[in-house]
Structures are given as structure tokens and as C-alpha cells.
Amino acid sequence: MTAVQSAPAITGYIPGTWAIDTAHSEIGFSVRHLMVSKVKGAFRDFSGTFVTAENPFDSSVEASVVLSSVDTGNADRDAHLRSADFFDTEQHTLLTYRSTGIRYDDEEGFVVDGELTLRGVTKQVPLQLEIHGFQQATPFGDTRTGFTATGEIDRRDFGVSFNMALEGGGVGLGNKVQITLEIEAVLQPAPAEQAS
Numbered sequence: 001m002t003a004v005q006s007a008p009a010i011t012g013y014i015p016g017t018w019a020i021d022t023a024h025s026e027i028g029f030s031v032r033h034l035m036v037s038k039v040k041g042a043f044r045d046f047s048g049t050f051v052t053a054e055n056p057f058d059s060s061v062e063a064s065v066v067l068s069s070v071d072t073g074n075a076d077r078d079a080h081l082r083s084a085d086f087f088d089t090e091q092h093t094l095l096t097y098r099s100t101g102i103r104y105d106d107e108e109g110f111v112v113d114g115e116l117t118l119r120g121v122t123k124q125v126p127l128q129l130e131i132h133g134f135q136q137a138t139p140f141g142d143t144r145t146g147f148t149a150t151g152e153i154d155r156r157d158f159g160v161s162f163n164m165a166l167e168g169g170g171v172g173l174g175n176k177v178q179i180t181l182e183i184e185a186v187l188q189p190a191p192a193e194q195a196s
């Protein structure tokens with residue numbers, strides 16, 4: 001794979017600062033369960049801002065997730081995820097992500113490189129980015145953009161190693177966790193517009 005600093009033009013690209021619209025966004029994950037299926041979940045409380053720079057490669061993003069807002073559709077499982085076996089939300093309230101660079105890859109397209117911090121551990125986690133477009137004027141009276149970002153982590157890298165052996169072989173939980181972000185964001189007023 002070759003990372004390059006040139007990329008196809010982004011149709012309708014708008015530079016600016018954007019805030020995530022949590023009502024139209026989702027931060028989800030999935031993990032292998034009992035070696036035969038995947039269990040999915042999401043976080044209901046999160047926030048983030050990003051800057052689309054004049055040069056897209058100078059863009060940046062920062063986001064945070066309230067770990068106790070985990071929701072897998074099962075109250076007992078969610079309580080276990082909040083425990084010290086997994087997120088340990090009494091000691092670690094947030095998951096954070098901060099970009100360190102943007103690149104374009106011939107095979108993967110746009111990739112956001114960044115640092116993910118969970119349970120006090122920070123690791124480099126790249127996210128593949130699919131840009132869905134920009135809407136200059138929406139029915140909400142604002143300007144919006146949307147994208148999908150996907151990545152994968154090994155939960156053991158962040159000190160989450162809880163598991164159980166299965167009688168027939170294998171383990172109850174996979175170590176690889178797929179992350180999917182479906183994001184819609186609203187363009188924020190420029191500082192001069194805020195002051196006026």
C-alpha cells in the first residue's frame with residue numbers, strides 16, 4: 001500500500017469547524033461471541049468536533065465517548081461491560097480519540113490516523129473514512145456533512161482481557177473489536193460571525 005498526499009477532489013468540500021449532531025450519528029462496535037456470531041452495541045452519550053482545513057490533509061478531529069452509556073440491548077450485559085472486567089467505568093469515565101494526521105491510501109482511500117485512549121491506555125488506531133458529502137443548505141437551516149469511519153482494535157491492548165473457555169474449544173469472546181462511526185455534523189459559525 002502506498003500513502004500519498006494527493007487525492008481525488010471531494011465534491012462540494014467545505015472548510016470549517018463542525019460539531020457532531022448526536023441525534024443523527026452513532027458510534028457502534030461489534031465483537032465475536034461464542035465463536036459463532038457477533039454481538040453489536042453502541043454508545044449513546046458522545047461528542048466531538050472536527051476541522052476540515054483548506055488542505056484536507058491538515059484536517060483534525062477530537063471526540064469523546066461516555067463509557068457508561070454503552071447499550072447492547074441487554075441490561076445485564078451492559079452492567080458487565082461497565083464493570084472492571086471491561087470498561088471499569090468507576091475508574092475510567094471516557095474513551096477519547098484525537099487525530100494525528102490525515103492521509104490518502106491508494107487501496108483504502110482516506111485514512112485518519114489518531115490516538116485512542118481507553119482505560120488509561122493510548123494506542124494508535126487508524127480509521128478508514130468514507131465521505132458521504134456536504135449539504136450547503138439543509139431543511140434545518142444549517143450546513144452539514146456526513147461520513148462513515150471504520151476501524152479495528154484488539155481489546156487486550158487496552159487491558160481488557162476478560163474471557164471464558166468453551167467446552168468445545170475456543171473462547172466466549174473475540175479479541176478483535178470492529179468500530180463503526182456513522183457521523184453527521186453541523187458547520188459552526190466562524191469566530192468573526194460569533195462575535196458579531
